Amino acid sequence: MMDKAALEQSIFQLTVASLTAASNLVEEPSSYGALRVMGMVRELVEILDKHDLSSPRLQDIKARIIESAEGSMLSDEERKAFLDGLVMHCLDLLD
Amino acid sequence: MEVMAAIKKRRSVRKFSGDPVSRDQLMQLLEAAVWAPSGGNRQTWRFVVASEPASVQKVKMVSPGMSGKPAAVIAIAHDMNLVERKEGNMRPDSIAKMDSAMAAQNIMLAAKAMGLGSCVIASFHAQGVAKVLNLPKGWQPHLLVSLGLPGKDPKPPARKFEEIIWWEKYDG
Numbered sequence: 001m002m003d004k005a006a007l008e009q010s011i012f013q014l015t016v017a018s019l020t021a022a023s024n025l026v027e028e029p030s031s032y033g034a035l036r037v038m039g040m041v042r043e044l045v046e047i048l049d050k051h052d053l054s055s056p057r058l059q060d061i062k063a064r065i066i067e068s069a070e071g072s073m074l075s076d077e078e079r080k081a082f083l084d085g086l087v088m089h090c091l092d093l094l095d
Numbered sequence: 096m097e098v099m100a101a102i103k104k105r106r107s108v109r110k111f112s113g114d115p116v117s118r119d120q121l122m123q124l125l126e127a128a129v130w131a132p133s134g135g136n137r138q139t140w141r142f143v144v145a146s147e148p149a150s151v152q153k154v155k156m157v158s159p160g161m162s163g164k165p166a167a168v169i170a171i172a173h174d175m176n177l178v179e180r181k182e183g184n185m186r187p188d189s190i191a192k193m194d195s196a197m198a199a200q201n202i203m204l205a206a207k208a209m210g211l212g213s214c215v216i217a218s219f220h221a222q223g224v225a226k227v228l229n230l231p232k233g234w235q236p237h238l239l240v241s242l243g244l245p246g247k248d249p250k251p252p253a254r255k256f257e258e259i260i261w262w263e264k265y266d267g
Contacts, residue, residue, distance in 0.1 A: 013156050020220045021159035028218060036159050069109060069162060 003051070010047040014040065031076050034083060038065050057093040061086070096208040105203055106251060108212030109162035111243030116166040120209060121146060124169065124242070127205035128198040134190040137181045140198055143170045143228045153227040158239060160218025165241035169202060170224060171195040176233040188235075195237035202240050212245030 021036040045062040048054040068074065068082050096104075125142055133140065145151045146167040154168050155161045161168070173191040199215050206213040216239040224236045261267065 013152065017156045017159065020157045020223055024159050024218055024220055032159075032218065039159070039162065066110075 007047070007051050010050070014043050014047065017043070031079070034079055035069075038069065038083075041065060042069075060093070061090060064089070098204070101204045101207045103251075105207040106212070106245075106249045107214045108241075108243070108245045108248065109214055110246035111163045111165050111212060111241075112246045113164060114166065114244045116146070116211060116242055116244070118146070120211065121167055121169070121242075123209065124202045124205050124211075127201040128169070128171070131194070131197040131201040133194040133197070135181070137178075137194075139173050139178045139181060139191060140194055141172045141174055141234060142198075143172065143230065144168070145170070145228065150227075154219075154224060154239065157223030157227060158216055158219035160216040161239065161241055162214065163241070163246070164243075165214075166243035167241075169240045169242065170228055170230075170236050171198055171238045171240070172225075172230060172234045172236040174231070174233055175235045191235070192237050199238045199240050202242075206240075206242055210244070211242055212248070214241045215239070216241060 018040050021040070025033050025036060042062050042065045045054060045058045048058060049062075064086055068079075074082065121144055125144070128140070128142060129138065144167060145154045151165060151168055154170070155165075158168075173195065175188070175191070178188075178191045203213040203215060217237075219236070219239055221236055224230075224239070225234065228236075230236065
């Protein structure tokens with residue numbers, strides 16, 4: 001059963017976190033932007049998981065982001081290659 | 096754990112198990128922090144610990160650099176009014192930041208020795224952190240250290256001594 005108030009609270013917190021990231025990114029290295037967006041996507045899918053609103057393809061994307069984030073910090077080139085691959089993978093997941 | 100082992104084995108942990116960290120463990124980490132050196136031995140640092148899940152979540156919300164779900168977060172701040180009184184014109188802000196960094200390193204090495212994972216975070220919204228932690232006016236948060244039982248220890252990147260160290264004079 002979806003708890004609408006809890007879902008709204010989680011989305012609100014994610015909204016605040018996204019805006020905070022945007023504010024910080026004005027002064028941070030541009031490469032951080034990719035990390036922050038990936039983190040927000042991951043958080044969004046986790047919220048959807050928690051409320052039974054997710055799907056196998058969303059969980060697949062989340063798992064790939066988690067896998068990439070848990071290792072040592074990637075170089076910009078490695079991150080670009082990872083994200084290019086992820087984008088192409090997402091396109092394969094489109095209906 | 097010996098010091099060199101803790102230094103070499105410490106990793107920036109971004110996945111935590113979800114298990115709690117006890118107040119006693121956190122106190123041990125704070126004890127390690129306050130034994131760090133400080134400019135002029137002034138010890139103007141202040142530590143605010145978020146250890147309840149709701150508190151940690153609030154700090155995380157305004158800390159884009161924080162990954163995973165840590166069990167606790169130690170915010171290392173300085174009372175800048177006190178720092179300026181004690182430091183005078185001797186670059187008070189930079190010395191306070193260096194003191195914060197040394198305290199953070201002590202926390203992280205002690206955490207490693209205790210089997211905990213940690214990650215130091217500089218990417219946070221300072222005003223936002225000050226607000227959610229109710230820091231008094233004039234307190235400046237410099238660093239956050241996220242803590243918890245490690246869900247995964249990342250592999251260490253290589254260290255390239257030949258590119259960063261010279262003896263007697265630079266001859267690169």
